[in-house]
Amino acid sequence: MRRIYLDHNATTPPPPAVSEAMQPYLGPEFGNPSSIHSFGRRTKAALERAREKTARLLGAEAGEIVFTSSGTESINWALIGGARARRDQGRRIITTQIEHPAVLESCGYLEREGFEVIYLPVDNTGLVLLDKFKEAVTLETILISIAHANNVVGTIQPIAELREFISHKNILFHTDAVQSTGKIPVDVNELGVDLLSFSGHKLYGPKGIGGLYVRRGKGLPPFLHGGAQEQGRRAGTENVAGAVGLGKACELAGEKLAADVLYLRRLARTLWENLQGRIPNISLNGHATERLPGTLNISFGAGDGASLVRRLDLEGIAVSSGPACKAGASEPSTVLLYRSPGNGVGARADTERHPDQSWPGEYGRRGRGGGGSLRETSWMLTKIHLIPICNQYIQISYRCYRCFGLSQAETTKGVCFPWHFRLETSRKIKKNQR
Ligand code: PLP
Helix, strand or coil, X not given: CCCXXXXXXXXXXXXXXXXXXXXXXXXXXXXXXXXXXXXXXXXXXXXXXXXXXXXXXXXXXXXHEEXXXXXXXXXXXXXXXXXXXCCCCCCEEEEECCCCHHHHHHHHHHHHCCCEEEEECECCCCCECHHHHHHHCCCCEEEEECCCECCCCCEECCHHHHHHHCXXXXXXXXXXXXXXXXXXXXXXXXXXXXXXXXXXXXXXXXXXXXXXXXCCCCCCCCCCCCCCHHHHCCCCCCCHHHXXXXXXXHHHHHHHHHHHHXXXXXXXXXXXXXXXXXXXXXXXXXXXXXXXXXXXXXXXXXXXXXHHHHHHHHCCEECECXXXXXXXXXXXXXXXXXXXXXXXXXXXXXXXXXCCCCCCXXXXXXXCCCCCCHHHHHHHHHHHHHHHHHCCEEEEECCCHHHHCCCHHHHHHXXXXXXXXXXXXXXXXXXXXX
């Protein structure tokens, strides 16, 4: 069976050029980059070349890039390290309700350490509500973390504008750019951020390697303690092969970025127009234009997302119904749970005060009276308000076929042929529900 992979927000396949670049560092070039003999010097040089390539994609200086094991590690370091380092200046951290679990769980951890976390609401396209953002910033605020592009609906936040608002304040600004790096232009100076997290496997690089951009002069204490690797900022012998693969992936992304954005946008538009023409009662989640070019997040009228994903998989089509790290959960993604068409959702949860509203006025991680977990809050929302609205959706994130040197014709085949499977699948689901 021909298999079609449409789940590139979960992970991306490294093209041969990336695997080939890594190959020597998985075998003959095995030296420890901290060793001063020739074996070590060669791997150290490869590591530094990879750092330069990575920095170039982000518009950063090589010395501002620290390699980590993943986007998750970078985010944990930025948030937990950043907050602890500024503990004496204040206790308030600002983020949004639709962040990746790496951010939300780090924030939960910080709440347990005594920090106050504000979870900003978003509008029904996934954009942060600017007035709520401005209201939330106080003298107590020490850290802000807002994802550049959302991993579920693909909405791109106006990071530069948000950063501009706090430009005269001594607040550390982190953005989780795991989904945007390599997919849209990401320039640390244009965004104005102090810290930026990224991950190799989301941009056609290998898994097990990520990085954190740390703006020069913005001190961030080490998160892992041990040796003096990464200029004493992150202990542990470096993943040289992974870094080399990431460097190559960044180089390729930089070369093809502008063309790929246009190309993926066209593919996404074609796919969406075809789906709309053939399947009734579907709607697109996220922002119409401020969205990752290869991300389509679609709600269907009825049914359940997990079974749709399974049925499509039986037909050879890989899509997802939420973040890969939450796969298997039967609830809708928290990102969609927080979607709000009117007044938006806020930083505090109190379902009991809003029993009649179809969309809650104020919800957040704190749960009833403060202290409920996101999972409990989500479940509450699912039961009360949201099952009829967004219980079935799939997320489609295209692979960029150009990375593999395929022709347009082959690409079109890969993306457009599955229509009948989709129609068939949705018919089957409907029949089963009758
Ligand atoms: N942040 C976002 C927005 C993501 O989509 C992901 C992965 O899905 C992560 C962080 C975590 O990255 P990693 O898988 O490298 O730990």
